[in-house]
Amino acid sequence: MISGPLDHFRSGYVAIVGLPNVGKSTLLNRLLSTHLAAVAPRPQTTRHRILGILNGPGFQAVFLDTPGLLQPKYALQQQMKRQIDLALKDADLVMLVLDASRPDPDRGQVPPMLSGRKVLAVLNKVDLVRDKSSLLSEVDRLNKEGAAEVFMVSALRGGGVEQLKAGVAALLPEGQAFYPPDAVADRPEKFFAAEFVREAVFNLYGEEIPYSTAVVVDEFKERPGRKDYILVTIYIERESQKAILIGRGGMAMKRAGSMARRQIEAFLGRPVYLELRVKVAEAWRNDIRFIRENVYGSDRPSGTA
Ligand SMILES: Nc1nc2c(ncn2[C@@H]2O[C@H](COP(=O)(O)OP(=O)(O)OP(=O)(O)O)[C@@H](O)[C@H]2O)c(=O)[nH]1
Ligand SMILES: [Mg+2]
Incomplete structure (x- = not known):
């Protein structure tokens, strides 16, 4: 775990990606302490990449929330997928969000499309998991798959999110802020x-x-x-x-x-x-x-x- 002030100012784009409904938009809102991105109990809520800016001590993280990863079946979904590709193109760091509460054989895996990227994995919804030790094998697997760091959070309740912010800050490249310190979003x-x-x-x-x-x-x-x-x-x-x-x-x-x-x-x-x-x-x-x-x-x- 990295803590304490950063030596040099760090800044960069962080694409938030993952399957539909894993809590990406809830996490963006929690990271920014603002209700910026639409959230709903059903999948495929997000259709755009939604930019949100987090200014912290010594860093600026520009998050890009994205639609859930899926196999497009119609034109709208193709455009949704394109939003993910565009976000990844800009990203210095990928935040891969996984739902810790749902049994999914692929859950502990970094999707092949992210190979070669700097990936920070986030096991979300840990508030729904009684036995947290059951997640350790997944953390292991994600580390072996090349995740730079793995975090357990509850985007809904806020648990683990401060540590996650520090983790993001430490993985950002050194550089100047992209946006003024009071900016939160870039859309009208x-x-x-x-x-x-x-x-x-x-x-x-x-x-x-x-x-x-x-x-x-x-x-x-x-x-x-x-x-x-x-x-x-x-x-x-x-x-x-x-x-x-x-x-x-x-x-x-x-x-x-x-x-x-x-x-x-x-x-x-x-x-x-x-x-x-x-x-x-x-x-x-x-x-x-x-x-x-x-x-x-x-x-x-x-x-x-
Ligand atoms: N219990 C619990 N529920 C959560 C958590 N994070 C998100 N949720 C719920 O999960 C559902 C989906 O959340 P979203 O943030 O819309 O998920 P998403 O990944 O952005 O979904 P898409 O945009 O459809 O891909 C909502 O009902 C959220 O309230 C969490 O940490 N714990
Ligand atoms: Mg969403």
Whole structure:
């Protein structure tokens, strides 16, 4: 374990990768002590690489949360995979997150795609594991596979996260900060507003609805003396999903709207007026043009945003 001040300033990009639902976004939020990335109990919540900056004593770590690793089956998933590739391209260090609470024969293994990379392995969700000694063989295996360090954490509760930060800092290359010390993220407020609406949908609806949902902010107006006005379109893939999304008497939509509004307000630190509307974009998950324009529309063509 490395502790104490670092000799030289260190800085670098850290890609957070791992299977869907292992707690990557929860960990990003915990590392930054901010609710930046959408979190949900279901897999494939994250669709973008989401940059979050941690400034610590003598270091700046620029984390890139990514979608879960999977074999793409449709155009949206192909683009999600691309986000992982782009994050890895920029990364000085890879934080491989594994779910310590789930029996998985491959869990203790570093994926071949990460060979040759500096990998820091994180066994997450240890709060769910009664017998922590049962994890030691995996720690061993990860070390043998070439992980530079292995940490056990609970992203949800915070256990082990301070040690993890120190571990990250020590593995970063020497160098100047990339961002000013007060920066936390690099995306516009509009992006996070859309993500919090999607997060509400992922948390409140079942079955196919979350996966058929794309969220676009059509208007984001600051109004002097009044609440900000945010107009959002929620796209779904079929007419029949519209009724489910809206719910009887609009109740389901109302619930999603107030959940999203509370998150947006907490993030912005000011009250907003959030208006939601629903539109059908037939089978958009396989429509690359729709995906480029509406899901990744705010992404820069290259770079780290
Ligand atoms: N008990 C427990 N649950 C956790 C922990 N970390 C994350 N979770 C839960 O695991 C679920 C998935 O968390 P996410 O952070 O969305 O996982 P992810 O890896 O970003 O998932 P994708 O974006 O879908 O790939 C959520 O219900 C979290 O609350 C943890 O340390 N302990
Ligand atoms: Mg995620």
